[in-house]
Amino acid sequence: MSLYDRDYMRERPPRSVTGMVRDFTAFHVIFGINVAVFLMQFLFETGGVRHPRTGEYMPLGGVSVDELTRGNVWTLLTYMFVHGSVMHFALNMMMLWFAGRGVQQLFGSRHFTLIYLLSGVVGAATEMAVNGFVLGDVKTPLVGASAAVFGLLMALAVVMPDEKITAFIYFIIPVQLRLWTLAKGLFIIQLVFGLAGILFHILPEGMQIAYFAHLGGAALGWFYARSLGYGGRPLTYASQWQPAHYQQPRKPAMARTRARPTNELEIDTVPLATKRQLDSAEAWMEQVVNPLLDKMNLHGKDSLTAEELLTLERASREVDRRRQAKGG
Numbered sequence: 550m551s552l553y554d555r556d557y558m559r560e561r562p563p564r565s566v567t568g569m570v571r572d573f574t575a576f577h578v579i580f581g582i583n584v585a586v587f588l589m590q591f592l593f594e595t596g597g598v599r600h601p602r603t604g605e606y607m608p609l610g611g612v613s614v615d616e617l618t619r620g621n622v623w624t625l626l627t628y629m630f631v632h633g634s635v636m637h638f639a640l641n642m643m644m645l646w647f648a649g650r651g652v653q654q655l656f657g658s659r660h661f662t663l664i665y666l667l668s669g670v671v672g673a674a675t676e677m678a679v680n681g682f683v684l685g686d687v688k689t690p691l692v693g694a695s696a697a698v699f700g701l702l703m704a705l706a707v708v709m710p711d712e713k714i715t716a717f718i719y720f721i722i723p724v725q726l727r728l729w730t731l732a733k734g735l736f737i738i739q740l741v742f743g744l745a746g747i748l749f750h751i752l753p754e755g756m757q758i759a760y761f762a763h764l765g766g767a768a769l770g771w772f773y774a775r776s777l778g779y780g781g782r783p784l785t786y787a788s789q790w791q792p793a794h795y796q797q798p799r800k801p802a803m804a805r806t807r808a809r810p811t812n813e814l815e816i817d818t819v820p821l822a823t824k825r826q827l828d829s830a831e832a833w834m835e836q837v838v839n840p841l842l843d844k845m846n847l848h849g850k851d852s853l854t855a856e857e858l859l860t861l862e863r864a865s866r867e868v869d870r871r872r873q874a875k876g877g
Contacts, residue, residue, distance in 0.1 A: 574653050574658050574661075575658035575659075575661045576652075579645070579665055580642070580646070580649065583641075583642060583694060584642070586610075586631060587632055590609075591606075591608075591638075594606065596609050597609055608631050608632070608692065610630070611631060611691055611692040612624035612627070612628040612691050612692075613677065613687060613688055613690045614681050614687035615688045616690065618687075624690075626666065628692050629665075629666075629669035629697045630694065631692040631693070632693050633693065633757075637693055641693060641694045641695050644698040644701075644702060645694060647702075648701040648702040648705050649701050651701075652701045655709075656704070664697075664700050664701055664769075664770055665700065667700070667769050667773065668697045668698075668701065668766035668770050668773075669697035669700070671696070671768070672696020672697070672699070672700070672759070673696060673762060673765075675764060676696075676762035676765065677691065679761045683747055689757075691762060693762075695759065695763055696765060697766055698766070699764075699766040699770065700766040700767060700769050702732055702767070703736070703766075703767040703768075703770035704773055705728065705774075706729045706731070706732035707771055707774035707775060707779050708849075710728060711728070713726070713727060713728075714726060736764065739760045739763045740764060742758070742760050743764065746760065778847055778849050779850070780850075780851060842861070844857075
């Protein structure tokens with residue numbers, strides 16, 4: 550496959566209404582469902598109940614061991630689209646907007662949907678297991694997309710660990726961090742607060758934060774991205790128990806298909822100077838850059854050497870230069 554035939558290198562025509570509908574992705578669907586459910590429950594107060602004593606509004610759709618034992622298994626999915634307050638909804642949608650769009654662009658709709666749903670399910674199972682076995686609580690419902698969003702964030706961090714982002718401490722102080730540093734820091738914070746709440750009971754009573762749901766979702770997102778080969782060798786049975794097989798150097802598939810027998814005679818009727826002028830850039834893209842892209846897709850960005858990374862950066866600049874020249 551030529552560099553210019555790849556989806557992310559193709560030039561797109563101006564979008565019409567039909568094109569916008571065609572560009573509708575799983576991210577837009579998931580984000581839209583979250584917004585629709587929130588508006589339905591908090592703006593129109595549909596799909597919720599008032600607490601008989603406190604009068605506090607409680608949205609329906611949360612998951613708990615008690616709900617599951619009563620046969621409401623669908624709550625394992627509905628809970629990740631339900632939120633307990635405006636602030637809860639706003640924070641989760643901010644993270645979904647940031648991490649979800651990145652995962653959608655890098656992984657595609659199918660993997661985005663699987664990461665979101667599986668992270669949510671694993672996060673809920675982790676939280677219910679801790680609450681049930683350690684605290685003996687099987688009735689408190691779990692709501693929110695945070696476990697699913699943590700999974701998306703961790704998957705994105707595995708693919709782009711060195712991406713520089715600006716985080717705002719207390720929404721005021723800007724701090725520039727590597728994406729992997731941010732994801733790892735959030736994971737450690739969730740672990741510390743979760744263990745502190747269980748072992749020492751030092752957290753306030755009204756602080757209902759599902760720390761272990763966040764941890765479970767993040768772990769699933771990390772494992773999913775690693776299973777696709779990002780961040781190192783794919784986490785498969787063969788890679789863990791047959792390391793020697795994976796350590797053998799293998800030529801990329803495209804390089805193997807271009808190999809020619811030694812006895813083949815090639816007659817070139819194009820003048821050498823003209824051929825070099827016309828084909829040197831295309832040949833470099835085809836013979837050097839494409840195998841590097843295949844290697845990165847198969848084994849992750851960390852499998853590339855510093856020289857290979859510089860080659861990809863040079864290729865990116867060359868593509869940008871050609872686009873600007875064509876546009877000019």
